Each structure stands twice: as C-alpha cells, then as structure tokens.
Amino acid sequence: MKKTGIISTLIVAALIIGSIVWYFNTASGQRTLKNMKSNNSGGMERIVKVYSGDGELIEQYEGKIDIQDTEYGNKVLFDINGKRVVIYNATVVTEEK
Template sequence: MRKKIFVGVTIVGIIFGIGGCQSWERNMKSLSSDISGGLNRTVTVYDYNGQVIRQYAGKFDVSESENEVYFDIDGKRVIIHGGIVINEEN
C-alpha cells in the first residue's frame, strides 16, 4: 500500500514539476493550437535585401519543410519558396 502511495505521489510531483518547464509550455501551446485551428500570428516575408514582400495576419498554423514554409489562411494555401520568413505569434 505504501509503495502505491509513493508511486502516486512521485507521478503527481513529476507532472507538477514539468508543468513549469518551457518545453512543457511549448507543448501545451502546440496542443492548444492543434485543437483550436491555429494561433494568432503574423507572418512577414522579406526579400534578401530586407524589403517586405508580403505580410499575412490571422489565426492559422504554419508548417515548414527544407525548401518551403506553408499555411492555410482565408481558405487558401500559401506556399513560400525562398525569402526570409518571420513568424510571430501574437
């Protein structure tokens, strides 16, 4: 019986201990984003001279691969090849 209580208390302690970690907060934010359809964010695309090419704002998820950044906004898929992409979560 004591062993079960010790294990239970240890598990609860670990869960609460992890709760204050930045990685835990990032994981919770990602889960919230997945459930609610994205986060409020602003994506700005710059050319290689630092000039703004385009800016997108709204509630959406951003994904990336080796060659592109992509997201869906206002019912359209946006795929960005090249440039400098800044993704700000609001």
C-alpha cells in the same frame, strides 16, 4: 503485504504526477502546451511577414494561422482563412499577437 503495495503504487503515482506538473511549468513545457493549443484550435492569432533575400517585405499575413515548417528550412506552409499558403526559399518571420 497489501498495505505496502498500495503505498508503493501511491508513491509512484505521486512521482509521475509531480513530474508532469513540473514539466508543464518549465519553458519547454509551456511551449508544448502552446503547440497543443494551436494544433487543436486551428492555429493562433499571428502576423507572418515574408522577406526577400535582400530584406524587402514581400507579403504580410494576419489572422488565425497554423504554421508548419519543414526539417530542411526551405519551405514554410500555413493555412489562413481556409486557404493553404506555401512559401519557398524566403525569410519568414512569425509573431504571436
């Protein structure tokens, strides 16, 4: 009886570990890992470009940037060089270096 319980526990553990390994090898899992890395290290090396409504470049930022957008999409905020930048109602394009 004990041997069956141990085998069942090992099978469940192998399935859980296999599912975790599988998930982090998917595109969604890779994005999750990148987000966790960015959150834990204060951002990633990025270029952020801010455009006006008519498509003209207003500002460009480069450096280690941690970006947080809002659920409504009208505000983007990020930290760069220890300073907080908040952008309202503009088109913001971010590129990873």
